[in-house]
Amino acid sequence: MTSPLLGEFLGTMILILLGNGVVAGVLLKRSKAEGSGWIVITAGWAFAVMAGVFTAIACGSSDAHLNPAVTLGFAARAGDFSKVAPYLVAQLLGAIAGAALVWVHYLPHWKETPDASLKRACFCTAPAIRQLVPNLLSEVIGTFVLVFVVGAIFSKAVAATGPAAGLGAYLVGSLVWGIGLSLGGTTGYAINPARDLGPRIAHALLPVAGKGSSDWDYASIPIVGPLVGGALAGWLLRIIGVQ
Secondary structure, eight states, X not given: OOOHHHHHHHHHHHHHHHHHHHHHHHHSTTOTTTXXXXXXXXXXXXXXXXXXXXXXXXXXXXXXOOSHHHHHHHXXXXXXXXXXHHHHHHHHHHHHHHXXXXXXXXXXXXXXXXXXXXXXXXXXXXXXXXXXXXXHHHHHHHHHHHHHHHHHHTSHHHHHHSOOTTOHHHHHHHHHHHHHHHHTTTTOOOOOHXXXXXXXXXXXXXXXXXXXXXXXXXXXXXXXXXXXXHHHHHHHHHXXXXX
């Protein structure tokens, strides 16, 4: 029953359920976690990545990308793009499913929260200061760091001297935590087209009480920026010979 596509779907679903779940817990009214802040959100996303990676591997995806930008980056490094389209579809569908579960889990809280922008933030990202080029560069830089450092973590050089097998998910989770703390304050660090687009689609389709706009004017930034950043990181890994 397990397969790479099932692994990518379920891993991404868990990623979004726990990642957007912590955002909802912090932002929605009358949640016990309301107002607990950025450190809680970044930590929750780190643990969400860890849980998603383990889920994806157990369910058949040894790649455990959970992110079209990661898939594209490693395709650019290897020169093999055959996984990009099927993984993208599985990741996007998983992200939609995860966002729908967040909506169900916090069902009474949407009506209690009057601010439509806070509700949308429980699904997708928005910039702190809306400027096209700086916002795009933030997503490019954040995703470049993600893909390049993931490539380093799983490189042969690190494997020869570094972490024992099984620690990869914890290290990637720690990396995402670091990106969130250091680089996430500008755009909310989507660094993953599926993570942003899938829940944005869910926000548009679901009957979220008082939800307002899905902000499609911004939606291209967390798609294009991560794909560019991921591809650049993959090409650099290939150029300098990191395997």
